[in-house]
Structures are given as C-alpha cells and as structure tokens.
Amino acid sequence: MPYNTANENKLKTPLFSETFGSLRIPAYRPFFGALLGHMACVNMQMVARSWFIYELTSRASLLGAVALAHALPMLTLSLFGGVLADRVKKKNVLIVGQLCMTLVALGIALSITIGIITWIHLIVAAFLQGIIMSLVMPSRQAIIPELVDEQLLMNAISINAATMNFLRLLAPAFSGFLIAIWNIEGVYYIMTALYFMSFLFTLHIPHTHKSIHFHQSSALRDISDGFRYLKKNTTVFSILIFTLIVTFFSMPYFYLLPIFTKDIITLSLDDLGGLITLPLVGNLIATLTESSARLGLLVSISGFGAFIGSLWVASRPNKHRGLYYLLSSLLLSGCLILFSITSAYLFALIVFIPLGLGQAGRMSLSNTLVQSYTDSTYRGRMMSLYMMEWGITSFGVFLIGILTEFIGVQWAVGGGAVILMAATLYYLGFTSHIRSLD
Secondary structure, three states: OOOOOHHHHHHHOOOOOOOOHHHHOOOOHHHHHHHHHHHHHHHHHHHHHHHHHHHHHOOHHHHHHHHHHHHHHHHHHHHHHHHHHHHOOHHHHHHHHHHHHHHHHHHHHHHHHHOOOOHHHHHHHHHHHHHHHHHHHHHHHHOHHHHOOHHHHHHHHHHHHHHHHHHHHHHHHHHHHHHHHOOHHHHHHHHHHHHHHHHHHHOOOOOOOOOOOOOOOOHHHHHHHHHHHHHHOHHHHHHHHHHHHHHHHHOHHHHOHHHHHHHHOEOOHHHHHHHHHOOOHHHHHHHHHOHHHHHHHHHHHHHHHHHHHHHHHHHOOOOOHHHHHHHHHHHHHHHHHHHHOOOEHHHHHHHHHHHHHHHHHHHHHHHHHHHHOOOHHHHHHHHHHHHHHHHHHHHHHHHHHHHHHHHOHHHHHHHHHHHHHHHHHHHHHHOOOOOOOO
16 A cells, blocks of 8 residues: 555654754655665765776776766666656665666676676676666656655755765765775675665665556657656756756766876875874875875765755755756856866865855755656656756767867866856846746
8 A cells, every 4th residue: 555644744744944854754764774875886886987997998988988888778768767657666666776786786896806897897887777777766756755745855855965965975085095995896895785785775665656547558658748748847848958958068077087086186295294294194195196095085075065065955945946056056167167277186175065065056956846846747757857867968978088088188177167157147147947946
C-alpha cells in the first residue's frame, strides 16, 4: 500500500524556514541515508576517475571522451527514465539502480587488482553508469515531493545539495590523498562498500504512489505527452533553457581540473613559510606536490562554499528564488573567469570557495523551480528532461576538451565563463521570465 506522508507532515514538520526541517520526517531519513553513501561515491569518483585516466593517457580529449560516454545514455534513456518514474514505484527503481552501481564499482576495482585495467575500461564503466543514472535519477528526484510536503520541498532539495557539498569537503580530498599515499585501487573498493551501504538504506524507504492514469499508453506516447506539457508550461521551459546554458558553459572546468592541477596551477612550498616545518602539517602539505592531492583539495575547498550555499538556500522562504538563481549563476561565471587566468594554486583555492557557493545555489534553485512549477503527474518526465541537460552539456565537455588541445585549457574554460556571464546579465536585465519567479 502506498505510503502517505500527509498526516505525518502536518503533525511533525516544523515551519519550512527551519534549515533541517526535512530530517524530522521519518519517510525522508532512509532516503537521506542512501543519499550519503551514493554522494560520497560520486564525489570520490570526481577525482579518482578523471585523475586515473589522465595519468594513464595524458590526453585532454580522453577526459572529454569519458564525459561523453557518460552523457550518451542520458540523451537517449533519460526520457524513458522519466516515464519509468511516473509509472513504477520509485523505490524499486532506486533499489535496482544502487545494486547496479555497486557492481560497476566492484568491476573496476577487480580490474585494477588483476592488472588488466586500461582507459577503455574506464570509458565503458562511465557508459554503464550513464545508463544507470539515466534510468534512476528521475525517480531519485521525483520521489522527494512524495516523502515531504510542498512547504518542505525546497528545504529537502537543498538538504540533498548540502549533503553532496559537505561530502565534497571530505570525499575528493580523501580520494586524492588516498591515491597519493596508497593507490587508486583502494578508492574503488571503498566506493563499492559505500554503494552497497546506500543500497541497504534504500531498502528502508517507504513505498510511495505512482501515477496510474496513463497505464494503457505506450512509453513513446507518454514521452510525447511530456513534450506537449512542456510546450504549454512556458515557466518550466524557460528554466530548462537557462539551466542548459549554465551547465553547458560552467561544467567543463570540472572535468578538466586534472590538467589545471598537473600542468597549470603550481604550489611553491617556499610560499608556505614555516608551515612546512610543523610536525604532521608539514608532511600533509608536502603531499600536495602530488597532482592527485592538489586536485582533491581543490575540489574539497569548493565543497566548503557549496555547503554554505546549500544551507543558505535550505533556510530561505519560497520567495525570490528566480532572482537568487540568476545571481548564483553570475557569481559562478565570475569566479570561473578568475580561476581560468591564474596559475597560483593558493589563489585558486580562495576563488573556489565562492565558486562552490554559486554552483550550489544555481543547482539547488534550478531543481526546486522545475519541481515547484510542474504538475505531479508530469514531474518524473520533467526531471528526466532536467537530467538530459547533463548529457547534452557533456558534449560541450568533449568539444572543449578537444579545443583545449589547440588553444589551451585556460582560454577554453575562460571563454565559456565569459559567454555564461553575458547570458546571465541578459536574463537579469532584459527578461523577467526567471527573475520574477518565487
């Protein structure tokens, strides 16, 4: 029997403005536990996979190829994932997805142990993970409004983002230092264990309802209905278009960070003065001579800003969300421009704090706005379109990866950031489609 949170929410939820209000809902807590394990793996893999493939090949184009392999399923299967989310109990979709992610991570770990790992294995694994994510992510997003009520929706989504960003404080740096002092193999075995932990938590999520009004129609008919709904819902259409612009021009930097940390931004231990002579601290800082450790710390420091940004969004009332979305994107583009022109590692660390804040704000708010302005019947399909944009923008990563080999990574990333800033200023100054949304 479907789980009903309505009465429970009326009795137990605090006001929506409380930062951690969603965690008081028993139905939401196992979902949150599953999210912890899953997001820990996502953040560890951000460093591990990109570092490993660049270490194996030293080719920027293959960093883009990994992103492309992950993206291809999202361009074709995400729409079916949306239909799946609207037809099938979302808990069941999540259970199968988490088990498959566990098996993929275990396969890579065993390939390293046996000694047969190549860059081809990593691209195949990225492709398989893209398939899984395409079919699972619409259900992961669309189940949230079924676990908490409307007044806590933005809070729950922002808590999810804060969780991811808090783990970004720890997991990438842990992954980078683990590679430096141990090996890449251990990272993938730890990821396997965390994915399995997430699978166990998912088993305890209550079953929620599923849409039943279109069970007699085909999947293609349901997809077509989703596009007709999007054509009529100009608000959601505007949000999705701008989100496409933001992700297309802002995300490539993340996939190309191994190039920055290995070839562009440098760290002079002489600049750290007496810190290098301190017990333990000196050994830790000395580890930063390894590119994997510098990469992990850079991603983690951006997680600090992102964590603060996510908590701020979680604490906000449901007002001026469109304006905050645009301002977050403007902050993100400005920080990317600064990052692209520096070669100093310490300056990059400082810039990555507000960069993370802007990234967290735009991700939490875009997700919330799409779900808030979508009818529940179509929410799974609209979230599949939202997730498809990550697949489309991965083509941008692939193209910029190729472009990097001709004009350099700084010009490629910086140029995209300039275009993003110009687009954001246009939306702020000349159109109210997003700016006026609450």
